[in-house]
Amino acid sequence: MGEVHRLLTTKGKQAALEEGAMSREVIEAAAAYMAAEDSPLAFAYSGWAQCALPHRRTPPGQLWVVESDHVRLVVEPGHRASGKKGDGPMEPVGVPFGAYARLIMLYLQTQALRTGSREVELGGSWRAWMHRIGVPWGGSSGKAVREQAEMIARCRLTFHVQGMGRSGLVNQSIVDAADFIEEMSDDRQGRLSLETAKLSESFFAQLQKHPVPLEESAIRPLANNSAALDVLVWLSYRLHSLQVPRLVTWRALKAQFGTSYKELYHFKARFPDLLRLALAVYPDAQVEVQDEGVLLKPSRPPVSPKLIQIG
Template sequence: MGTIHQLLEQQGKQSAIEMGTVSRDVIEAAAQYLSEEDNALACAYSGWAQCALPHRRQPVEQAWVVSSERMRLVVEPGRRPIGDSDNLEFVGVPFGSYARLILLYLQTQALRTNSREVELGRSWRAWMSRIGVPWGGSSGKAVREQAELISRCRLTFHFQGDGRLGLVNQSVVDGALFLEREGVSRQERLSLETAKLSEGFFEALKRHPIPLEEAAIKALANNSAALDCYIWLAYRLHSLAAPRLVTWKALKAQHGSGFKELYHFKSKFPSVLQLALAVYPSANVEVVEEGLILKPSRPPVAPKLIASR
């Protein structure tokens, strides 16, 4: 268990905050994680640990491209009709924490039911509520927007390296049922009732899933960068045979595409890392001048727990 978790166990949250040695948001995340009694299993495709969606809204016509050592993610924005005309408008690519939460739900449910078709409706709302995202008001509107962007975009994972290229899939959602037109003309939005993962994505997900803790996702639900970092650590640490250095340059390529300069990323990423470590007590990571040293660690979800669910 990490230092912050030992501190919380021994002193309690308020004392930990008053000591001032750890930032309050890290203490809050760790305390929320430790307080969860019913910790369900969640899952993500391993490609998301190597390349992720943008954190902020992009220009609606602009594609999103991000690369890691072995993977490249390309997300092309979708289009929708403008009112009753034959004209189309770009809607942009999915972004932020809500897009990630929706995708985590779709992947978890698909594996849980062993079906590409995932029901939304009540089960989706219940999961989002459990994660801590209110369905009504501005948050509900934002969730519906991200559902539409995910449904309309064209998303592709490419393998790269060793002189080989490979295509994983050409979309996340292969088919969806749209209901309840809300508003008219350019303000029109559509809500989803069911979603069907593409066959390629579903097969890749079944072959390469990353087991995650729902409690960890809940504690990081409002921070897309920390969610990405947690998924990355869950993917990397348990498979290491020995400590490995990941340079700041490599980290920026994967986690810092929104930063223009390396020194800006280098000054901000440690706080993101601390949030991810707050919900992954067994993670063993050291920050050094050259970057991060990743050390062999237990996975966030024990294999025996995965087998029993």
């Protein structure tokens, strides 16, 4: 149990907030996680624990490139026909980004593993899941979710893997096939809404081999924070597989999580806050911030292996 969880257990939420020893955001996240009565599982592909999507919109047509110690991720934006009737020249839709893109990916991956099918329907169950996670469907948030879904359906990724004197790559689309319906927007211009998505065979195969189980109760408090979601997936993947403590340097952490920071010292000042937020929903994580970086220690997984049932 982490420090914030002990504080909430012994003093309660209001006293913890009044004491001011930790940020409100961390206390609220930990309290929400601890108060959850039940927590269905969600699953992420382990590749996302090593390299992730951008947090902000990138320029149209621009590649997204990010790398960790042994993995480099390249995401190519997809294209669609422009014009109200879809008969204009092809235009880039951009690379998926932010918290909504990550939540949609979690839903697609979870449903595919639960059903054992690459084809996932994005209808009422998707809307219900997003609502349960804390994302309202209507208005601007619904529009943003539909935009990210289209970007995911159209983009292409490559995971370049290096290590042990060898290199390789996994070059794939996330989605092989997709069905869209046209919805009328306020300006009377049709907008596409993704209704079904069929994960690519290669992506689904990698997901089945290397899933990272997560609790919905841990995702919900971080649903609006893409950076904290990335840290949670990273910790969930790394900690339980360690046999001995492992130091990850600040420079390595910045390469993976801090692409938006120009200077290392800016990232170094910000990352501990993200780490504390992720730890608020992973009580068994053993992590220590040091001058040289972050020390990861062998920890219990966030989900007991006995509770994981896929398919």
